[in-house]
Amino acid sequence: MERKDHQHNLYQQQHLDYPSMALFSDEIPTSLAGGGGGPFDLPFDQKGFMDLLGFQDHYHFAAPSPSSSLFDLLGQLQPPPPAPLQMEVPSSLWQNQPGTAVPSPVPADSSEVVNNPATPNSSSVSCSSNDRDRAADKAMGDDEDEDGEGRRGGEGGRDEEEEEEDKTKKQLKPKKKNQKRQRQPRFAFMTKSEVDHLDDGYRWRKYGQKAVKNSPHPRSYYRCTTAGCGVKKRVERSSDDPSIVVTTYEGQHTHPSPVMQRGSIGIMPATSTSYGSATHSSALLSLPTSQNHFHSYMYRSSPSPSLIGNVSPNASFSSAFPSLHQDGRFETSFPPSLLTDHGLLQDMVPLPAPFPKEPKEE
DNA sequence: CGCATTTGACCCGCGC
DNA sequence: GCGCGGGTCAAATGCG
Ligand SMILES: [Zn+2]
Numbered sequence: 314m315e316r317k318d319h320q321h322n323l324y325q326q327q328h329l330d331y332p333s334m335a336l337f338s339d340e341i342p343t344s345l346a347g348g349g350g351g352p353f354d355l356p357f358d359q360k361g362f363m364d365l366l367g368f369q370d371h372y373h374f375a376a377p378s379p380s381s382s383l384f385d386l387l388g389q390l391q392p393p394p395p396a397p398l399q400m401e402v403p404s405s406l407w408q409n410q411p412g413t414a415v416p417s418p419v420p421a422d423s424s425e426v427v428n429n430p431a432t433p434n435s436s437s438v439s440c441s442s443n444d445r446d447r448a449a450d451k452a453m454g455d456d457e458d459e460d461g462e463g464r465r466g467g468e469g470g471r472d473e474e475e476e477e478e479d480k481t482k483k484q485l486k487p488k489k490k491n492q493k494r495q496r497q498p499r500f501a502f503m504t505k506s507e508v509d510h511l512d513d514g515y516r517w518r519k520y521g522q523k524a525v526k527n528s529p530h531p532r533s534y535y536r537c538t539t540a541g542c543g544v545k546k547r548v549e550r551s552s553d554d555p556s557i558v559v560t561t562y563e564g565q566h567t568h569p570s571p572v573m574q575r576g577s578i579g580i581m582p583a584t585s586t587s588y589g590s591a592t593h594s595s596a597l598l599s600l601p602t603s604q605n606h607f608h609s610y611m612y613r614s615s616p617s618p619s620l621i622g623n624v625s626p627n628a629s630f631s632s633a634f635p636s637l638h639q640d641g642r643f644e645t646s647f648p649p650s651l652l653t654d655h656g657l658l659q660d661m662v663p664l665p666a667p668f669p670k671e672p673k674e675e
Numbered sequence: 676c677g678c679a680t681t682t683g684a685c686c687c688g689c690g691c
Numbered sequence: 692g693c694g695c696g697g698g699t700c701a702a703a704t705g706c707g
Binding site for chain 1: 697701
C-alpha cells in the first residue's frame with residue numbers, strides 16, 4: 314500500500330537536539346514534496362512535519378521558545394523582524410516569512426515557512442492561505458457560504474432527505490462544477506504534548522479518524538460544534554516524535570469561545586482591549602487568528618508558567634492555547650511574525666456574525 | 676434522552 | 692483506467 318512513503322522515513326530519527334530549522338518560502342508547484350522527491354532539500358525532520366501538515370498551501374512557523382514560552386515570543390513578536398529568538402535560530406528566516414511569504418497574494422498560492430523547533434520545548438505554528446481567486450468563485454454564487462456551513466461540492470453533502478437525484482447520492486454531489494473548495498486559511502500548531510486532547514476553549518466534535526501513512530498514529534478530524542461555525546481541526550502526532558502533536562485549524566470561528574463565560578477561571582480582566590474592537594480587519598481575520606489570539610491570550614491568561622508544565626485538568630483557559638486535559642506537559646510557541654497577511658485574506662473572511670467577529674478562537 | 680465518539684463506507688483528485 | 696491516499700458522512704454505539 315504505501316510505496317512512496319518510505320522515503321520520508323529516512324530522516325526520521327531524532328533531532329531535537331540541535332536547533333535546526335528549515336525555512337521554506339516559495340511556492341510549491343503542485344505536487345508537493347510528498348511524492349516528488351522533495352523539491353527542496355530539507356534537512357530532515359522538517360520535512361517530516363511538513364509532510365504531516367501538507368505544507369502545500371500553508372505557512373508553517375515554528376517558534377522556538379524554550380522556556381519562556383509565548384511571553385517571550387510575544388515581546389519579540391511585535392517587531393517585524395524580531396531579533397533572534399532565544400535560540401540560535403537564524404533570524405533571517407523570520408524576516409523572510411513576513412516579508413516574502415505572507416504578503417504575496419497573487420503568486421502561487423503556496424508559500425510556507427517551516428521552522429522546526431529543535432528543542433524539546435518548542436512548538437511551531439503554521440499558517441496557510443490558499444487561493445486567491447476564491448473570490449471569483451464565490452461570485453458565481455456557487456457556494457455562498459462555505460464557512461457558515463455550506464459544505465458541499467467538495468466535501469460531501471449528500472442529501473438523503475431528498476433523493477431527487479438518482480443514484481450518485483452516495484457521498485458527494487458534484488454540485489457545481491469544479492471548484493474545489495477548501496481554500497481556507499489554516500494554521501497548524503505543533504505542540505509538544507503527551508496528551509492528545511488539548512482544550513482550546515471550543516467544543517469539538519470528532520467526525521473522523523484516519524490512519525496516517527507514515528505514522529503509527531492516526532489523524533483525527535474535528536469540527537466545531539457551534540452552529541454556523543464550520544471550523545475544522547485536524548489533530549495528529551508527528552511520526553517522528555510521538556510527543557509532538559500537530560493540530561491544524563481550518564477556518565475561523567464565528568462565535569466566541571464557549572468557555573470564558575466567566576466563572577471558569579477568572580482570568581480575563583480586560584483582555585480584548587486593543588484587538589477587540591480595533592481593527593482586526595486585516596490581520597486579525599486572516600490567518601492571524603493565531604496572532605491575535607496569541608496576543609490576547611498571552612496577555613490575558615499568561616499561561617506561560619503554566620504552559621510549560623503540568624496543567625490541571627480544568628485549567629483550560631479560554632484561550633486558544635492548548636491546555637491539557639489530564640496531565641502531562643505541553644508546550645506551544647508562536648512565531649513572531651507570521652500573520653501579517655492582509656489583502657486576500659480579508660476577502661476570505663465573511664464574518665457575518667453578530668459579534669464583533671471572533672474575539673478569539675481556538 | 677441528548678450528545679459525542681467510533682468506525683466503515685464512500686467520494687474525489689491525482690499519479691501511474 | 693485503476694489504485695492510492697486523503698477527507699467526509701452517517702449509522703451505530705457509548706456515555707452522562
Ligand atoms: Zn467555532
